[in-house]
Amino acid sequence: MERESPGINGEGSQLSDQVYVVSLWKEHFCNLLNRPLHDPPDVLVTEAEAAVPDADIDTRPPPTVLETHRAARRIKAGKAPGACGIYPEYIRYIQLCRH
DSSP states (O other), X not given: OOOOOTTBOTTSOBOOOHHHHHHHHHHHHHHHHTOOOOOOOHHHHHHHHHOOOOTTSOOSOOOOHHHHHHHHHXXXXXXXXXXXXXXXXXXXXXXXXXX
């Protein structure tokens, strides 16, 4: 069976009826998203159960808006950018624009 593109009809011409095109896209995504689930391979399950949590990963919640504002106020201009590559002046400017 030959698959046809959702925007092309069986004769190879482009579809112009918007309702029909939308119905084809709906059918396409319903088929794509509603496929039956498969159980993961046993090897993957075994590896996941044997995995050890990495202690180096920071699991604390993200900083609050207040903590971010306080930290931005303490930044001194003219310093080198941090590991993220963002210059302190940019952070200060964003904080000033929000108030």
